[in-house]
Amino acid sequence: MAASGAIQIGELSRRTGCNIETIRYYERIGLLPTPSRRGRFRSYAREDVARLGFVRRARELGFTLDEVRALLGLANGGESRCADVRDLAASHLKDVRERIADLERMERVLADSVRACDAGLEPGCPLLDALGAGSRDAEAA
Amino acid sequence: MAASGAIQIGELSRRTGCNIETIRYYERIGLLPTPSRRGRFRSYAREDVARLGFVRRARELGFTLDEVRALLGLANGGESRCADVRDLAASHLKDVRERIADLERMERVLADSVRACDAGLEPGCPLLDALGAGSRDAEAA
DNA sequence: TCTACCATCTGTAGTAACTACAGATTCAAG
DNA sequence: CTTGAATCTGTAGTTACTACAGATGGTAGA
Structure with missing residues:
Protein backbone atom coordinates (compact mmCIF):
# COMPACT_ATOMS: atom_id res chain seq x y z
CA MET A 1 0.00 0.00 0.00
CA ALA A 2 2.67 2.49 1.00
CA ALA A 3 4.82 3.82 -1.80
CA SER A 4 7.99 2.65 -0.05
CA GLY A 5 6.56 -0.81 0.59
CA ALA A 6 8.45 -1.02 3.87
CA ILE A 7 6.76 -3.34 6.32
CA GLN A 8 7.34 -4.55 9.84
CA ILE A 9 7.96 -8.09 10.95
CA GLY A 10 4.32 -8.69 11.83
CA GLU A 11 3.20 -7.85 8.34
CA LEU A 12 5.96 -9.97 6.82
CA SER A 13 4.76 -12.80 9.02
CA ARG A 14 1.19 -12.34 7.84
CA ARG A 15 2.14 -12.21 4.17
CA THR A 16 4.33 -15.28 4.22
CA GLY A 17 2.53 -17.34 6.83
CA CYS A 18 5.82 -17.57 8.65
CA ASN A 19 5.92 -17.20 12.40
CA ILE A 20 7.66 -14.07 13.75
CA GLU A 21 10.01 -16.09 15.95
CA THR A 22 10.91 -18.18 12.95
CA ILE A 23 11.72 -15.10 10.89
CA ARG A 24 14.08 -13.89 13.59
CA TYR A 25 15.51 -17.40 13.79
CA TYR A 26 16.18 -17.42 10.04
CA GLU A 27 17.91 -14.09 10.41
CA ARG A 28 20.07 -15.39 13.27
CA ILE A 29 21.29 -18.35 11.25
CA GLY A 30 21.95 -16.17 8.23
CA LEU A 31 19.19 -17.47 5.99
CA LEU A 32 17.71 -13.99 5.76
CA PRO A 33 19.86 -10.87 5.60
CA THR A 34 20.04 -8.51 8.56
CA PRO A 35 17.21 -6.08 7.85
CA SER A 36 17.41 -2.32 8.14
CA ARG A 37 15.68 -0.66 11.08
CA ARG A 38 13.00 1.95 11.55
CA GLY A 39 13.95 2.96 15.04
CA ARG A 40 14.39 -0.32 16.86
CA PHE A 41 12.05 -2.22 14.58
CA ARG A 42 13.08 -4.38 11.67
CA SER A 43 11.96 -3.02 8.32
CA TYR A 44 11.38 -5.25 5.31
CA ALA A 45 10.94 -4.58 1.61
CA ARG A 46 9.29 -6.38 -1.26
CA GLU A 47 12.34 -8.53 -1.96
CA ASP A 48 12.39 -9.79 1.61
CA VAL A 49 8.86 -11.06 1.17
CA ALA A 50 9.97 -12.88 -1.96
CA ARG A 51 13.04 -14.36 -0.33
CA LEU A 52 11.14 -15.60 2.71
CA GLY A 53 8.43 -16.97 0.43
CA PHE A 54 11.09 -18.92 -1.41
CA VAL A 55 12.40 -20.31 1.86
CA ARG A 56 8.91 -21.29 2.99
CA ARG A 57 8.09 -23.09 -0.24
CA ALA A 58 11.40 -24.92 -0.21
CA ARG A 59 10.71 -26.00 3.36
CA GLU A 60 7.27 -27.21 2.31
CA LEU A 61 9.01 -29.42 -0.23
CA GLY A 62 11.00 -30.90 2.63
CA PHE A 63 14.39 -29.35 1.91
CA THR A 64 16.57 -28.91 4.98
CA LEU A 65 17.67 -25.42 5.91
CA ASP A 66 21.15 -26.19 4.61
CA GLU A 67 19.66 -27.22 1.30
CA VAL A 68 17.53 -24.07 1.25
CA ARG A 69 20.67 -22.05 1.82
CA ALA A 70 22.27 -23.78 -1.15
CA LEU A 71 19.20 -23.20 -3.29
CA LEU A 72 19.18 -19.52 -2.41
CA GLY A 73 22.81 -19.32 -3.40
CA LEU A 74 22.11 -21.02 -6.72
CA ALA A 75 19.09 -18.83 -7.38
CA ASN A 76 20.89 -15.56 -6.67
CA GLY A 77 24.32 -16.47 -7.92
CA GLY A 78 24.34 -14.75 -11.28
CA GLU A 79 23.90 -17.51 -13.82
CA SER A 80 21.83 -19.82 -11.67
CA ARG A 81 23.21 -23.26 -12.37
CA CYS A 82 20.08 -25.21 -13.16
CA ALA A 83 22.03 -28.47 -13.27
CA ASP A 84 23.11 -28.01 -9.66
CA VAL A 85 19.55 -27.26 -8.66
CA ARG A 86 18.41 -30.36 -10.46
CA ASP A 87 20.97 -32.51 -8.65
CA LEU A 88 20.00 -31.10 -5.29
CA MET B 1 26.14 -69.65 27.01
CA ALA B 2 26.32 -69.00 30.73
CA ALA B 3 23.72 -70.73 32.85
CA SER B 4 22.69 -67.42 34.44
CA GLY B 5 22.29 -65.72 31.07
CA ALA B 6 23.63 -62.48 32.51
CA ILE B 7 25.13 -60.25 29.81
CA GLN B 8 26.86 -56.90 29.63
CA ILE B 9 25.69 -53.86 27.75
CA GLY B 10 27.83 -54.63 24.70
CA GLU B 11 26.22 -58.00 24.26
CA LEU B 12 22.76 -56.52 24.80
CA SER B 13 23.60 -54.00 22.11
CA ARG B 14 24.69 -56.73 19.72
CA ARG B 15 21.59 -58.85 20.33
CA THR B 16 19.11 -56.03 19.87
CA GLY B 17 20.92 -53.94 17.31
CA CYS B 18 20.56 -51.03 19.69
CA ASN B 19 23.44 -48.64 20.20
CA ILE B 20 25.07 -48.70 23.65
CA GLU B 21 24.59 -44.97 24.17
CA THR B 22 20.96 -45.39 23.27
CA ILE B 23 20.53 -48.16 25.81
CA ARG B 24 21.92 -45.90 28.54
CA TYR B 25 19.72 -43.10 27.25
CA TYR B 26 16.64 -45.32 27.51
CA GLU B 27 17.65 -46.16 31.06
CA ARG B 28 18.08 -42.48 31.94
CA ILE B 29 14.60 -41.60 30.72
CA GLY B 30 13.10 -44.57 32.52
CA LEU B 31 12.17 -46.63 29.49
CA LEU B 32 14.38 -49.46 30.71
CA PRO B 33 14.70 -50.36 34.39
CA THR B 34 17.91 -49.61 36.27
CA PRO B 35 19.92 -52.78 35.77
CA SER B 36 21.80 -54.62 38.48
CA ARG B 37 25.59 -54.40 38.48
CA ARG B 38 28.47 -56.81 38.25
CA GLY B 39 31.06 -54.59 39.84
CA ARG B 40 30.59 -51.26 38.07
CA PHE B 41 29.20 -52.82 34.93
CA ARG B 42 25.53 -53.10 34.07
CA SER B 43 24.25 -56.67 34.00
CA TYR B 44 21.27 -57.71 31.91
CA ALA B 45 19.08 -60.80 31.81
CA ARG B 46 16.92 -62.49 29.23
CA GLU B 47 13.91 -60.32 29.99
CA ASP B 48 15.90 -57.16 29.37
CA VAL B 49 16.69 -58.39 25.89
CA ALA B 50 12.98 -58.95 25.33
CA ARG B 51 11.99 -55.55 26.68
CA LEU B 52 14.55 -53.69 24.61
CA GLY B 53 13.54 -55.73 21.56
CA PHE B 54 9.97 -54.62 22.14
CA VAL B 55 11.07 -51.00 22.33
CA ARG B 56 13.14 -51.30 19.16
CA ARG B 57 10.32 -52.86 17.17
CA ALA B 58 7.87 -50.25 18.39
CA ARG B 59 10.31 -47.53 17.35
CA GLU B 60 10.66 -49.16 13.94
CA LEU B 61 6.91 -48.82 13.58
CA GLY B 62 7.34 -45.12 14.23
CA PHE B 63 5.87 -44.91 17.74
CA THR B 64 7.27 -42.04 19.81
CA LEU B 65 9.08 -42.89 23.04
CA ASP B 66 6.06 -41.71 25.01
CA GLU B 67 3.87 -44.08 23.04
CA VAL B 68 6.36 -46.88 23.56
CA ARG B 69 6.20 -46.19 27.28
CA ALA B 70 2.43 -46.46 27.13
CA LEU B 71 2.62 -49.68 25.13
CA LEU B 72 5.03 -51.19 27.63
CA GLY B 73 2.61 -50.29 30.41
CA LEU B 74 -0.28 -51.88 28.55
CA ALA B 75 1.75 -54.97 27.74
CA ASN B 76 2.92 -55.54 31.29
CA GLY B 77 -0.12 -54.28 33.15
CA GLY B 78 -1.75 -57.56 34.11
CA GLU B 79 -4.72 -57.90 31.78
CA SER B 80 -3.23 -56.07 28.83
CA ARG B 81 -6.03 -53.93 27.47
CA CYS B 82 -6.01 -54.81 23.81
CA ALA B 83 -8.58 -52.12 23.07
CA ASP B 84 -6.25 -49.43 24.37
CA VAL B 85 -3.40 -50.83 22.33
CA ARG B 86 -5.62 -50.84 19.30
CA ASP B 87 -6.58 -47.19 19.83
CA LEU B 88 -2.96 -46.16 20.25
C1' DT C 1 -1.78 14.21 30.74
C1' DC C 2 -2.23 9.79 32.22
C1' DT C 3 -2.98 5.18 31.18
C1' DA C 4 -3.60 1.19 28.63
C1' DC C 5 -2.41 -1.56 24.97
C1' DC C 6 -0.14 -3.41 21.12
C1' DA C 7 3.75 -4.67 18.57
C1' DT C 8 8.15 -5.20 18.88
C1' DC C 9 12.71 -6.07 21.07
C1' DT C 10 16.66 -9.30 23.21
C1' DG C 11 18.04 -13.44 25.17
C1' DT C 12 17.50 -17.89 26.87
C1' DA C 13 15.65 -22.40 27.34
C1' DG C 14 12.83 -26.16 25.89
C1' DT C 15 11.33 -29.90 22.38
C1' DA C 16 12.52 -35.33 20.19
C1' DA C 17 15.53 -38.91 20.04
C1' DC C 18 19.43 -39.70 19.87
C1' DT C 19 24.78 -39.30 18.99
C1' DA C 20 29.40 -38.07 20.12
C1' DC C 21 32.70 -37.10 22.62
C1' DA C 22 36.25 -36.51 26.95
C1' DG C 23 38.39 -38.49 30.50
C1' DA C 24 38.39 -42.12 34.15
C1' DT C 25 38.29 -47.17 35.46
C1' DT C 26 38.59 -51.86 35.31
C1' DC C 27 39.15 -56.50 33.57
C1' DA C 28 41.54 -60.09 31.22
C1' DA C 29 45.31 -61.61 28.38
C1' DG C 30 50.19 -61.80 26.93
C1' DC D 1 53.62 -55.35 34.20
C1' DT D 2 51.72 -53.48 30.36
C1' DT D 3 48.50 -53.20 26.86
C1' DG D 4 44.02 -53.13 24.90
C1' DA D 5 39.13 -53.64 24.98
C1' DA D 6 35.10 -52.65 27.27
C1' DT D 7 32.79 -50.06 30.25
C1' DC D 8 31.76 -45.97 33.17
C1' DT D 9 29.87 -40.83 34.06
C1' DG D 10 28.68 -36.51 32.42
C1' DT D 11 28.09 -33.06 29.09
C1' DA D 12 27.27 -31.00 24.70
C1' DG D 13 25.80 -31.17 19.97
C1' DT D 14 22.19 -32.14 16.30
C1' DT D 15 17.39 -30.06 13.47
C1' DA D 16 14.09 -26.61 13.06
C1' DC D 17 11.75 -24.42 15.49
C1' DT D 18 8.70 -22.68 19.61
C1' DA D 19 7.89 -20.46 23.97
C1' DC D 20 8.61 -17.79 27.16
C1' DA D 21 10.37 -13.56 30.41
C1' DG D 22 11.05 -9.04 30.86
C1' DA D 23 12.04 -4.49 28.59
C1' DT D 24 10.76 -0.70 25.41
C1' DG D 25 8.31 2.18 22.17
C1' DG D 26 4.51 4.51 20.03
C1' DT D 27 -0.28 5.40 19.75
C1' DA D 28 -5.15 5.95 21.16
C1' DG D 29 -8.71 6.82 24.33
C1' DA D 30 -10.51 9.06 28.87
Missing part, protein backbone atom coordinates in the same frame (compact mmCIF):
# COMPACT_ATOMS: atom_id res chain seq x y z
CA ALA A 89 16.34 -31.75 -6.06
CA ALA A 90 17.02 -35.25 -7.36
CA SER A 91 19.02 -36.18 -4.29
CA HIS A 92 16.30 -34.81 -2.04
CA LEU A 93 13.69 -36.64 -4.06
CA LYS A 94 15.51 -39.89 -3.44
CA ASP A 95 15.44 -39.15 0.26
CA VAL A 96 11.72 -38.37 0.18
CA ARG A 97 11.02 -41.64 -1.62
CA GLU A 98 12.98 -43.58 0.98
CA ARG A 99 11.01 -41.95 3.74
CA ILE A 100 7.77 -42.82 1.96
CA ALA A 101 8.90 -46.43 1.65
CA ASP A 102 9.75 -46.53 5.38
CA LEU A 103 6.40 -45.09 6.31
CA GLU A 104 4.58 -47.48 4.03
CA ARG A 105 6.25 -50.42 5.74
CA MET A 106 5.01 -49.07 9.06
CA GLU A 107 1.59 -48.44 7.60
CA ARG A 108 1.23 -52.04 6.46
CA VAL A 109 2.13 -53.56 9.82
CA LEU A 110 -0.02 -51.13 11.76
CA ALA A 111 -3.01 -51.50 9.46
CA ASP A 112 -2.71 -55.29 9.61
CA SER A 113 -2.61 -55.24 13.38
CA VAL A 114 -5.59 -52.95 13.73
CA ARG A 115 -7.54 -55.01 11.21
CA ALA A 116 -6.66 -58.24 13.00
CA CYS A 117 -7.73 -56.70 16.27
CA ASP A 118 -11.06 -55.58 14.83
CA ALA A 119 -11.66 -59.01 13.34
CA GLY A 120 -11.15 -60.45 16.81
CA LEU A 121 -10.17 -63.90 15.58
CA GLU A 122 -6.79 -64.06 17.29
CA PRO A 123 -6.29 -65.19 20.87
CA GLY A 124 -3.91 -62.43 22.01
CA CYS A 125 -3.40 -58.81 21.02
CA PRO A 126 -2.14 -58.66 17.43
CA LEU A 127 0.04 -55.60 17.87
CA LEU A 128 1.59 -56.67 21.15
CA ASP A 129 2.27 -60.06 19.59
CA ALA A 130 3.97 -58.38 16.65
CA LEU A 131 6.10 -56.27 18.98
CA GLY A 132 6.94 -59.17 21.27
CA ALA A 133 7.85 -61.49 18.42
CA GLY A 134 11.40 -62.77 18.70
CA SER A 135 11.61 -61.95 22.39
CA ARG A 136 12.86 -65.47 23.11
CA ASP A 137 15.96 -65.07 21.01
CA ALA A 138 16.57 -61.96 18.96
CA GLU A 139 19.02 -63.18 16.38
CA ALA A 140 20.05 -60.51 13.94
CA ALA A 141 19.89 -61.93 10.43
CA ALA B 89 -2.05 -48.02 17.09
CA ALA B 90 -5.00 -46.60 15.15
CA SER B 91 -4.16 -43.06 16.18
CA HIS B 92 -0.53 -43.57 15.24
CA LEU B 93 -1.59 -45.12 11.95
CA LYS B 94 -3.57 -41.99 11.15
CA ASP B 95 -0.45 -39.96 11.82
CA VAL B 96 1.67 -42.19 9.60
CA ARG B 97 -0.84 -41.86 6.77
CA GLU B 98 -0.80 -38.08 7.05
CA ARG B 99 2.96 -38.07 6.86
CA ILE B 100 2.82 -40.29 3.79
CA ALA B 101 0.36 -37.90 2.16
CA ASP B 102 2.64 -34.94 2.94
CA LEU B 103 5.64 -36.70 1.49
CA GLU B 104 3.73 -37.72 -1.60
CA ARG B 105 2.79 -34.11 -2.22
CA MET B 106 6.48 -33.23 -2.05
CA GLU B 107 7.36 -36.18 -4.22
CA ARG B 108 5.01 -35.06 -6.98
CA VAL B 109 6.34 -31.52 -7.15
CA LEU B 110 9.96 -32.61 -6.99
CA ALA B 111 9.55 -35.34 -9.57
CA ASP B 112 7.74 -32.94 -11.89
CA SER B 113 10.51 -30.38 -11.57
CA VAL B 114 13.28 -32.87 -12.19
CA ARG B 115 11.40 -34.31 -15.15
CA ALA B 116 10.80 -30.84 -16.58
CA CYS B 117 14.45 -30.03 -16.14
CA ASP B 118 15.53 -33.22 -17.91
CA ALA B 119 13.12 -32.52 -20.75
CA GLY B 120 14.77 -29.12 -21.13
CA LEU B 121 11.78 -27.53 -22.83
CA GLU B 122 11.33 -24.70 -20.36
CA PRO B 123 13.22 -21.42 -20.56
CA GLY B 124 14.17 -21.10 -16.85
CA CYS B 125 14.87 -23.58 -14.09
CA PRO B 126 11.66 -25.49 -13.30
CA LEU B 127 12.35 -25.92 -9.59
CA LEU B 128 13.53 -22.36 -9.00
CA ASP B 129 10.47 -21.17 -10.87
CA ALA B 130 8.23 -23.29 -8.67
CA LEU B 131 9.89 -21.92 -5.56
CA GLY B 132 9.81 -18.37 -6.78
CA ALA B 133 6.20 -18.52 -7.87
CA GLY B 134 4.03 -15.96 -6.10
CA SER B 135 6.99 -13.83 -5.12
CA ARG B 136 5.21 -10.78 -6.52
CA ASP B 137 2.36 -11.10 -4.07
CA ALA B 138 2.09 -14.01 -1.68
CA GLU B 139 -1.59 -14.12 -0.98
CA ALA B 140 -2.58 -16.95 1.34
CA ALA B 141 -5.55 -18.76 -0.18
